[in-house]
Amino acid sequence: MGTAGARVRGPLLLGVRHHGPGSARAVRAALDAGRPDVVLVEGPPEADALVGLAADEGMRPPVALLAHVVDEPGRSAFWPLAGFSPEWVAIRWALRNGVPVRFIDLPAAHSLALRTEDGGEGQKDGEDGGDGRGGGEQGGVRVDPLGVLAETAGYDDPERWWEDVVEHRGTAGDAFAPFEALGEAMGALREAYGDGGHSRDLVREAYMRIQVRAARKEFGPDRVAVVCGAWHVPALLQKTTVTADRALLKGLPKVKAEMTWVPWTHRRLSRASGYGAGITSPGWYAHLFGAPDRPVERWMTKVARLLRDEDRLVSSAHVIEAVRLAETLAAMRGRPLAGLTETTDAVRAVMCEGSDVPLALVRDKLVVGDVLGEVPEAAPAVPLQRDLTRLQRRLRLKPEALERELELDLRKETDAARSRLLHRLRLLGVAWGEPTASRGSTGTFRETWRLRWEPELAVRVAEAGVWGTTVLGAATGKASADAVGAGALADVTALAERCLLAELPDALPVVMRVLADRAALDADVGHLAQALPALVRSLRYGDVRGTGTEALGEVALGLAERIFVGLPPACAGLDADAALEMRRHVDAVHQAVGLLGEFGTGPGSGFGSRFGSGEPPGVRARWLSVLRTLAGRESAAGVVRGRCVRLLLDGGELGDEEVARLMGLALSRGSAPAEGAAWIEGFVGGGSGGGMLLVHDGRLLGLVDDWLCGVSDDAFTDVLPLLRRTFSAYEPGVRRTLGELVRRGPVGGAAGAGGGIGGRGGAGALAGAGLPGFASELDPTRADAVVPIVRLLLGLPTGAGAGAGTGVGVG
Incomplete structure (x- = not known):
C-alpha cells in the first residue's frame, strides 16, 4: 500500500503521532531498515536552510522553528520539536547519515497569511495536530482519530490506548508493521469522516503531494521516506493529478516571512499550554524515550531523588515497593507495561503516603518538567536578539524555564546593570522578569525580581526590534514614542519613573517635555494627584542610581503647588465612591510631600536652581495649611475631613483638645449619621493604625461609643456596613481589645477628659476605669x-x- 517502502514500490510513508516517543523509536527503526535517499518531514519549507543546525553541538531540544512576518513580527507561528519527537529523530538520522532533509508542509508565507484572513492571532504553535488531535485553524469541529480508535478498541482513554499499542511496544520484528497498521486505520477513518472538519488540511495535503512527487522524480520512486502526522497518510496515498493539486493552491494569500530556531520548554509542550498537538506528560515521554531499559524502575528512582531533595523520607525500600505495586496494577488492568497512571498511583500510595501535595510536585517537576532547550549562536536572529544574548552572557543572566527569584543590590555595578537590563526589557514588552517585594529589606538600594523565560519572549524581542538594534537604543525609542502617545498625565509620570529605572538619558528629555506640557494643560486635581507620587518616587530612584533629577524636581514642585490650590474645592460635593478615591489621593500626596522635603535638601537634590541648598520653602507648610482647611470645612466629604485630621495628628500639628473638638463636631447630634460614619472611616479606618489609637486613647473611644449609642435604629442600619468595613481591617487582637474596653466601659462620653491622644494619657484613662494591670500613676x-x-x-x-x-x- 505504499507504507512499506522495502516491500512495495513507492515512498515510505511513516505516519506518526507528534511528540510520541513510541513513534520516534519506530521511525528510527524504519529508517535504519529502509535506508532512504531523502527524508521529507512535515514542516514549513522555509526551514530547509536551517535544518543543518540540528546537528550543531549547541542545539539541544526542546526547540522550535519560529516563523514570523517580516514587517509584523507579532504575526508568528511555532513548530516545536522535542528530543522524543519523531520529526526530530528523522532529521537527526538524516544528518548523521548524510541524507538530504526537506520540509514539505504548506509554506509559512501562506499559512501566516491564511491565519490573518481567518482572524487568527499570532504565536500559534504549529499548523495542526497532524495526527488528528486538534489544530491551529479557526472554526469547525474536528474528529479525534485516536479517540475513535481507542473507543473502537474498548478503551475510555485515548492516551492509555496509545501507550498500550505504541509506546509500550518494542522495536523488535518488522519495522514497518506499525506504520502499515496505523495507515490502514487512518484510511478507514478518512473514508468515514473525510477531512474531519478542517478543510485547510486539503490544501496542505495537496502541497505535500506535489513535494513528494518532486522528490520521487529526483531520487527514485522507492527511495523517499515521508515523516508526517498519521492523519495525512491516506491523503498522500490518494491518486490525484498535479493539475488538481495546483488548482487547490491557486490564489493563496502570501506574506514575506522569516524563520529561525528558538528554545522551547517541556512545559510549553504540555496540552495545558494551549498547543493543539501537545501532550500531557512531556517529562514522562522524554523518560520513556531516553531510558535504555527498565523504564519503571528508573522512573521511580527519579521520583525518589526529587522527594529526597524536598526533605521527604524516601528509602530504597519505598522504590522497590512502588515498582512492585505499579507492575501489579498494570497486570490487574491488563496492560503490557506499567504506564503513567500506574506509576502515579504507586507513587501516591507508597512514597507520598496517600497525599496529593507531594504528588503535585512530582507532576510539575518530572511528569511535565522545566527543561529549556538551547539554540546555537549560528541560528539567524534579529540584531536586538543578538545584543540581548550578549548582555545575558556578560551579566551572567542565563534564561531558564524554571521560575526563580533574583536579589539585586543596586550599589554593586553588576547588579545595577542587571536591573537596568530587566527594566529596559519590561519597557519593550519583554516580560522576562517581574519586580516583586523584597524580603528582609525595605531599602531602595535593593530590588527583587522573579525571572522566567518563556518561548514567546522570542517573538516579543523580534517585535521590539523595530525600535532599535540594541536593547538600549530600542528602549529609548520605545519610551520616546510612548511618551508622545500617552493618553493620561499619570501615564507620562509613570513612564518618567521607568526611564529612570532603566537609565535612558536620551529618552528622559522627551518624556519630561511631554510631561511639562501635559501638566500645564491638565486641570483635574485627581489626575495631578495620581501623577505626583510617581514623580517623587523617581527622585528617590534617581538618588539611589546616581541619575540627575533636576528637571523632575521642578515639575514635581509645580504639580504640588497646583494640587494645593485645587484640592479644597475638589473635595466638595463628592459621592461615597468619589470621596474614597479622593482620600486615597490625599494619602498619596501627603507621602509625596514628605519625600519632596526629604529630597529637597543638599547639593544635587534637584531643587538647588530654584530654592538654593535648603528645603523648599513653603512646600510642607503649604500642604499642612491645606490639610487644616479641609479638616474644618463642612462642605468637604466626611471621609476626607477625618483623614486630614488624622494626618495632622500623626504629624504633631494638632493638639489633643483640638482633635477631640473636631471629632465631637463631626459626631454631634446635628450631623448626619452617614457623615459621622464616613468621618470615622477617614480618621481610624483601614490599615492606618487607627485601631491602636482607639485602644490607647480613652477619650476618642468614648466619643465614638457615645455617638454610636445615640444613632437611631434606622440610621444605624444605614451606617453599619461602613462601620463594619472600618473595623474589619483591624488585627484580631485589636478588635478583641476594643470589644473588652467597650464592654467594661473605660470612659463615659467626654468624662475621659484626662485621656490623651496617641497613647499620651491612655494609661491614666484605663486606670481610672479600674482595669487590672494599670497603676494610678x-x-x-x-x-x-x-x-x-x-x-x-x-x-x-x-x-x-x-x-x-x-x-x-x-x-
Missing part, C-alpha cells in the same frame, strides 16, 4: 528600665549616663 523606676532599649533602637548613645532617668528624652 507612672512608675519612674520601671519607665527608666525601658529607656536604654529605646535609645538603642533609635541609634542614640547608650553609655553610662546617656538618657538616665525619665527626665532625659529618647526622641
Whole structure:
C-alpha cells in the first residue's frame, strides 16, 4: 500500500503521532531498515536552510522553528520539536547519515497569511495536530482519530490506548508493521469522516503531494521516506493529478516571512499550554524515550531523588515497593507495561503516603518538567536578539524555564546593570522578569525580581526590534514614542519613573517635555494627584542610581503647588465612591510631600536652581495649611475631613483638645449619621493604625461609643456596613481589645477628659476605669528600665549616663 517502502514500490510513508516517543523509536527503526535517499518531514519549507543546525553541538531540544512576518513580527507561528519527537529523530538520522532533509508542509508565507484572513492571532504553535488531535485553524469541529480508535478498541482513554499499542511496544520484528497498521486505520477513518472538519488540511495535503512527487522524480520512486502526522497518510496515498493539486493552491494569500530556531520548554509542550498537538506528560515521554531499559524502575528512582531533595523520607525500600505495586496494577488492568497512571498511583500510595501535595510536585517537576532547550549562536536572529544574548552572557543572566527569584543590590555595578537590563526589557514588552517585594529589606538600594523565560519572549524581542538594534537604543525609542502617545498625565509620570529605572538619558528629555506640557494643560486635581507620587518616587530612584533629577524636581514642585490650590474645592460635593478615591489621593500626596522635603535638601537634590541648598520653602507648610482647611470645612466629604485630621495628628500639628473638638463636631447630634460614619472611616479606618489609637486613647473611644449609642435604629442600619468595613481591617487582637474596653466601659462620653491622644494619657484613662494591670500613676523606676532599649533602637548613645532617668528624652 505504499507504507512499506522495502516491500512495495513507492515512498515510505511513516505516519506518526507528534511528540510520541513510541513513534520516534519506530521511525528510527524504519529508517535504519529502509535506508532512504531523502527524508521529507512535515514542516514549513522555509526551514530547509536551517535544518543543518540540528546537528550543531549547541542545539539541544526542546526547540522550535519560529516563523514570523517580516514587517509584523507579532504575526508568528511555532513548530516545536522535542528530543522524543519523531520529526526530530528523522532529521537527526538524516544528518548523521548524510541524507538530504526537506520540509514539505504548506509554506509559512501562506499559512501566516491564511491565519490573518481567518482572524487568527499570532504565536500559534504549529499548523495542526497532524495526527488528528486538534489544530491551529479557526472554526469547525474536528474528529479525534485516536479517540475513535481507542473507543473502537474498548478503551475510555485515548492516551492509555496509545501507550498500550505504541509506546509500550518494542522495536523488535518488522519495522514497518506499525506504520502499515496505523495507515490502514487512518484510511478507514478518512473514508468515514473525510477531512474531519478542517478543510485547510486539503490544501496542505495537496502541497505535500506535489513535494513528494518532486522528490520521487529526483531520487527514485522507492527511495523517499515521508515523516508526517498519521492523519495525512491516506491523503498522500490518494491518486490525484498535479493539475488538481495546483488548482487547490491557486490564489493563496502570501506574506514575506522569516524563520529561525528558538528554545522551547517541556512545559510549553504540555496540552495545558494551549498547543493543539501537545501532550500531557512531556517529562514522562522524554523518560520513556531516553531510558535504555527498565523504564519503571528508573522512573521511580527519579521520583525518589526529587522527594529526597524536598526533605521527604524516601528509602530504597519505598522504590522497590512502588515498582512492585505499579507492575501489579498494570497486570490487574491488563496492560503490557506499567504506564503513567500506574506509576502515579504507586507513587501516591507508597512514597507520598496517600497525599496529593507531594504528588503535585512530582507532576510539575518530572511528569511535565522545566527543561529549556538551547539554540546555537549560528541560528539567524534579529540584531536586538543578538545584543540581548550578549548582555545575558556578560551579566551572567542565563534564561531558564524554571521560575526563580533574583536579589539585586543596586550599589554593586553588576547588579545595577542587571536591573537596568530587566527594566529596559519590561519597557519593550519583554516580560522576562517581574519586580516583586523584597524580603528582609525595605531599602531602595535593593530590588527583587522573579525571572522566567518563556518561548514567546522570542517573538516579543523580534517585535521590539523595530525600535532599535540594541536593547538600549530600542528602549529609548520605545519610551520616546510612548511618551508622545500617552493618553493620561499619570501615564507620562509613570513612564518618567521607568526611564529612570532603566537609565535612558536620551529618552528622559522627551518624556519630561511631554510631561511639562501635559501638566500645564491638565486641570483635574485627581489626575495631578495620581501623577505626583510617581514623580517623587523617581527622585528617590534617581538618588539611589546616581541619575540627575533636576528637571523632575521642578515639575514635581509645580504639580504640588497646583494640587494645593485645587484640592479644597475638589473635595466638595463628592459621592461615597468619589470621596474614597479622593482620600486615597490625599494619602498619596501627603507621602509625596514628605519625600519632596526629604529630597529637597543638599547639593544635587534637584531643587538647588530654584530654592538654593535648603528645603523648599513653603512646600510642607503649604500642604499642612491645606490639610487644616479641609479638616474644618463642612462642605468637604466626611471621609476626607477625618483623614486630614488624622494626618495632622500623626504629624504633631494638632493638639489633643483640638482633635477631640473636631471629632465631637463631626459626631454631634446635628450631623448626619452617614457623615459621622464616613468621618470615622477617614480618621481610624483601614490599615492606618487607627485601631491602636482607639485602644490607647480613652477619650476618642468614648466619643465614638457615645455617638454610636445615640444613632437611631434606622440610621444605624444605614451606617453599619461602613462601620463594619472600618473595623474589619483591624488585627484580631485589636478588635478583641476594643470589644473588652467597650464592654467594661473605660470612659463615659467626654468624662475621659484626662485621656490623651496617641497613647499620651491612655494609661491614666484605663486606670481610672479600674482595669487590672494599670497603676494610678507612672512608675519612674520601671519607665527608666525601658529607656536604654529605646535609645538603642533609635541609634542614640547608650553609655553610662546617656538618657538616665525619665527626665532625659529618647526622641
